[in-house]
Amino acid sequence: MANFNTHLSVAALGGGLVALSGHALGVMDLDAAFTAWLLTTLGGLLPDIDSKSSKVVTWLFTALALITVLLLFEAVRTWPLWQQAMILSAAFVSVAYGAKQVFSRFTAHRGIFHSLLAGALFALLQVLGAYYILALEAVAAWWQGAAVFIGFTIHLLLDEIYSVDLTNIRIKRSFGTALKLWDYRRPLNSIFLLLIVAALAWHAPSPQGFWGQLQSVWQLVQS
Numbered sequence: 001m002a003n004f005n006t007h008l009s010v011a012a013l014g015g016g017l018v019a020l021s022g023h024a025l026g027v028m029d030l031d032a033a034f035t036a037w038l039l040t041t042l043g044g045l046l047p048d049i050d051s052k053s054s055k056v057v058t059w060l061f062t063a064l065a066l067i068t069v070l071l072l073f074e075a076v077r078t079w080p081l082w083q084q085a086m087i088l089s090a091a092f093v094s095v096a097y098g099a100k101q102v103f104s105r106f107t108a109h110r111g112i113f114h115s116l117l118a119g120a121l122f123a124l125l126q127v128l129g130a131y132y133i134l135a136l137e138a139v140a141a142w143w144q145g146a147a148v149f150i151g152f153t154i155h156l157l158l159d160e161i162y163s164v165d166l167t168n169i170r171i172k173r174s175f176g177t178a179l180k181l182w183d184y185r186r187p188l189n190s191i192f193l194l195l196i197v198a199a200l201a202w203h204a205p206s207p208q209g210f211w212g213q214l215q216s217v218w219q220l221v222q223s
């Protein structure tokens with residue numbers, strides 16, 4: 001399997017291609033192209049959040065813990081200082097370490113998070129966040145989601161490529177465990193994830209403008 005640095009460099013390269021072509025084809029301004037580059041790179045790291053040794057999962061839960069502390073701070077502002085300190089540090093530790101432990105226990109490496117369905121989940125989360133929280137226009141939000149999805153797919157492809165041993169043309173047992181539509185071995189997990197993805201898609205802004213741009217990009221590439 002490809003390691004962290006390989007994933008990081010290939011995803012960053014893919015992100016560069018996405019940003020350059022998005023800008024050249026006139027669907028992204030400079031800011032949007034830069035964001036697309038970052039998001040593709042991030043997408044290329046995301047599938048390995050199911051790996052116990054992954055740096056990404058540590059970052060993710062540290063970030064979540066910081067957000068929790070910030071949100072909680074508003075609520076406990078008027079409390080005595082020592083109580084604030086106690087509750088905030090307890091919150092930080094339980095998210096950064098506790099929630100991470102629980103998460104790692106329930107996710108098998110190369111399970112559900114190494115699937116296109118999980119890619120769709122993160123892409124839609126980006127679309128919704130960009131649209132509702134950052135108040136971007138629907139088209140721009142969908143391009144951001146697309147960047148995450150492209151990075152995610154690059155990661156899955158890379159894992160598959162690495163499971164073919166090119167030196168003596170032999171296929172390792174891990175072949176077929178990375179690039180998949182969903183987790184075939186755990187249908188219940190997959191159905192659950194599918195329901196979440198459907199719910200997110202239901203709340204997403206209309207992709208019509210994005211499809212239109214995608215089609216014109218496709219026509220440009222073909223001609």
Ligand SMILES: [Zn+2]
Binds near residue numbers: 047048159178
């Ligand atoms: Zn992986």
